[in-house]
Amino acid sequence: MAFWADNPLNRTQTLLFHPTLEEMVGENHPVRLFDELLRQQDWSQWELQYCRFRGQPPIHPRIIVGAILYGMTLRLTSSRQLEDACNNRLDFIWLVHGHHIDHSTFAKFIIKHKKGLESLFAGISSLARQMGYIELKEIVTDGTRIQANSSPHKTASKEEIKKWLACLEQQISESLAQMAQNDEQEDRRYGSSGSPSQLPLPFHGLIKRKELMQKAKQAVVEVEKRRAQKGESSPDKIAKVPVSDPDARVLPNKEAGFSPNYTPVISTDGKHGFIVDADVTASTAEAPVQSQAVDRIEEIHGTRPEHMIGDGLYNDLENVQALEAKGVTLLIPVKPTGATEEDVAYRSDPTEPVSSELVEKLPLSPNGYFTRNAFIFNLELDCFFCPMGKCLDFKCITSHKKSDDSIRETRVYKALSSDCGSCPLKGQCIPAKQKNRRVERMQGSEALDRTAERMKQTENQERFRRRGVIGETPFAHIKGNLGIRRFRHRGR
Ligand code: SF4
Structure with missing residues (x-):
């Protein structure tokens, strides 16, 4: 008797009853959840964007969205990886009903349906609320730093950008002169009514680079202006911006050092850890995002959260006042104005001198x-x-x-x-x-004092204690499990 187990499937065996795709994917496979969630969404607006009278019948957007979102949870974040999965992985083949979707279809789809993909977040979020996964009782807002798609070695100051711009302008005028010369030669060869000559290819690249440099120049001027207003300008502290992505800013990394970064800020519901709002800023100031998040949550769910929780970065007077005006209870670490019971200077009769x-x-x-x-x-x-x-x-x-x-x-x-x-x-x-x-x-700053007073209550202290787990778990998952530590695209 052979020691090794027999292979249950013979590769060359012809089957009388071929198993269906449905049988090949387990009943509790997570891919089924994606399929189910997406089937609950309204696709009518997406469908309107397809022409029904020309070309091959298109693949339904739900199927492509399913592959993109499901792929994200499995760290498949490029169009080629998705194409490969749709051809070779059973769960993907099941999800896309056996369609062969090539990478260019995925890439074009993402560009074409950028707004739709964003609005899907709202649809899934309100579905999660209907299913009881989102309570909106406690929302924790927190941010992290994720590298921009720009090299840390490619940042430039205003002077450097000026030099590059001058150089580019010279190259452009040389290209234009060359183009005029080509036109003349072609006119002589084909006659003036012939097909218009094309711009030389390098010319396209130069124009794009010039636009990017102008954007970077504008960005560096804004950074300098802000520093001057804050009184932080100094000759040895030259403002620099990333030239490949002028929307990003040179910000401190979470690990150490500085590089072109963005700050994604997310608001997470305390009940099951659902993300209910997400935004990206190009600064370290996260506080303004919190009150904007309240408005967006209200727009999706028709109601405001009861408590918004955040770390010390949300201790900003405008933020505190804005949330107070919206009737949302803010829980953040805040010190009241002047001495409190914990301070040495405190005494019950303040008109008495300190001992x-x-x-x-x-x-x-x-x-x-x-x-x-x-x-x-x-x-x-x-x-x-x-x-x-x-x-x-x-x-x-x-x-x-x-x-x-x-x-x-x-x-x-x-x-x-x-x-x-x-x-x-x-x-x-x-x-x-x-x-x-x-x-x-x-x-x-009475608003800050009221917040400090509120933070003394035991139930609020208990809520605040859960902040770390609720707010930081999503980033741990995104960075650690999904491995997303750098943006793939440029621009905010
Ligand atoms: S009276 Fe003395 S302690 Fe009080 S403010 Fe003046 S210098 Fe300061």
């Missing part, structure tokens, strides 16, 4: 003067109490322009010169040239 043994422990700035946390803010009286228990009254509002051209207003509070002049803590509180202490507070 002498605690004065040493009051928080100091790098310059060696008391920080704002050494002062207690009183919202009702609209004043700060200093460590000596003296009152710093509201004096005026100052305003300055932010990087996005919006105006930020700050409320200024000042102590009396007579109080500070005779104060024993003067040396730790104000520089020698100043007569009295000044403390600032952003206009409208």
